[in-house]
Amino acid sequence: MPKNALEVNGNRLWETLEASGEIGKLRDTGLRRLPLSDADKEMRDTFCTWARQAGCTVTVDQVGNIFARRAGIDDSLPPIATGSHLDTQMCGGKYDGVLGVMSGLEVLRTLNDRGVETKRPIEVVVWTNEEGARFTPPMQGSLAFAGDLSLTDVLGSRDADGMRFGDELRRIGYDGAAELGQSKFESYLELHIEQGPILDRIGIDIGVVVSGFKSRGLKIAVSGNTAHVGPTPMDERQNALVGAAYLITEVDAIGWRHHPQGGKTTTARISCFPNLPGIIAESAELTVDFRHPDPDAADKMLAEVKAAMVTASEKANVSMEIVESWMFGDNPFSDACIQTLEETADSMGLSYMEIRSQAGHDAYAIGKIAPMGMIFTPCNGGVSHNVQEEIELDRTLPGVNLLLNTIVKMANR
Ligand SMILES: [Zn+2]
Structure with missing residues (x-):
């Protein structure tokens, strides 16, 4: 030097x-x-x-x-x-x-x-x-x-x-x-x-x-209903954990779709209530992170995550909402x-x-x-x-x- x-x-x-x-x-x-x-x-x-x-x-x-x-x-x-x-x-x-x-x-x-x-x-x-x-x-x-x-x-x-x-x-x-x-x-x-x-x-x-x-984080709440895992027929269940699972795989797929341009998605955390054997989950909460080098593409990814929430909710007969979000970049x-x-x-x-x-x-x-x-x-x-x-x-x-x-x-x- x-x-x-x-x-x-x-x-x-x-x-x-x-x-x-x-x-x-x-x-x-x-x-x-x-x-x-x-x-x-x-x-x-x-x-x-x-x-x-x-x-x-x-x-x-x-x-x-x-x-x-x-x-x-x-x-x-x-x-x-x-x-x-x-x-x-x-x-x-x-x-x-x-x-x-x-x-x-x-x-x-x-x-x-x-x-x-x-x-x-x-x-x-x-x-x-x-x-x-x-x-x-x-x-x-x-x-x-x-x-x-x-x-x-x-x-x-x-x-x-x-x-x-x-x-x-x-x-x-x-x-x-x-x-x-x-x-x-x-x-x-x-x-x-x-x-x-x-x-x-x-x-x-x-x-x-x-x-x-540009990075965004979302906290997504999934709401279902508790019921006995034995007698409850499949078509009457509102299993929050299942809705969360559908969303997690779809969020991952969004990341793969944007992967060629450098996009990424992660579901880093899940919590579930009551999270016990014998009972269908009443609620789940996911923390989802997604990022992209192009700010417009990051906005598009957010729209795709929101669309995936609708599909996953319908499929699992539960409801979902974004309860917290943050952004930087x-x-x-x-x-x-x-x-x-x-x-x-x-x-x-x-x-x-x-x-x-x-x-x-x-x-x-x-x-x-x-x-x-x-x-x-x-x-x-x-x-x-x-x-x-x-x-x-x-x-x-x-x-x-x-x-x-x-x-x-x-x-x-
Ligand atoms: Zn650091």
Whole structure:
């Protein structure tokens, strides 16, 4: 790298990642760090300690988003922000989200080591509940910060056991006082593992994200009627589970129809009541996800899912309705951020490729209220949301160094 480019301390970043990977450990290598759980609290406490040790002021907002701020020479200027999430899936990896937060922390530590001051402040942000593995929708913290979800809705959302978000947030001590959206960002950058195989396969270490797939999520309720599984004739049954099954296979078929153009569908979750032997199911609930590189095609997929709901309901003699829906991926990426990232990479002699994001990220929500850019780094085989998620430090550091130098450039404007 050229002499004027800064470099992070790779070993320290790795040690930080490994230490965070001990919190909420599942099986040998994976994590189960659900939002607002005890493990989430421990991870948050640890991050706040590290941030304060790095000289940051730590603020928490009303939905538990954490802002670790390094003062600027002119501290009245809006900050350059970077961050991601520390919550994980039920069987999540150690780097999804975590890498972005810890890279932000490492940027601040490196600036401290070198005694580098910046004109603008820099904030490292931890967004609450990115994964949606316990409370829905996913990206609750960043969506609320961006004004796309109301405080009441977020605090009132409940997990599968009926626990209320607001109560759990207070229980772990992260019901902060800062109002939503209080911090206005000059720009927001997020570094994240790709969670797909492209960088790994091609052998390039940096992806500059230029657009995303439009993604939608639906929660669909299926209503039938309970009855005895013995005497009830087949033509009088209203089995919610059967209706759900018809819909699941049709949703999969929709994904296959759009597969040649890059479309995808998933029914990721089903719950059923009473879910017992001897009784026909009264209700079922499905969580369906679908995404497509072309926004118009994503809209078409939604129409197809709705049509499939009608067919499946008739076939199973049940009723279905969409009870919750969410969407992200409306071109939130800023040309200015993409350009600064690419110019900085060029000046550092780093090779990169432009890439599309196939997953949802907090950055999408923030892209609506501030110029936003993302850096992807490789993960082995593209494996993510799995305990086998792995990264290599050597292939990660170029992206983290790009983050560092881009933040410094932006923070001195
Ligand atoms: Zn993530």
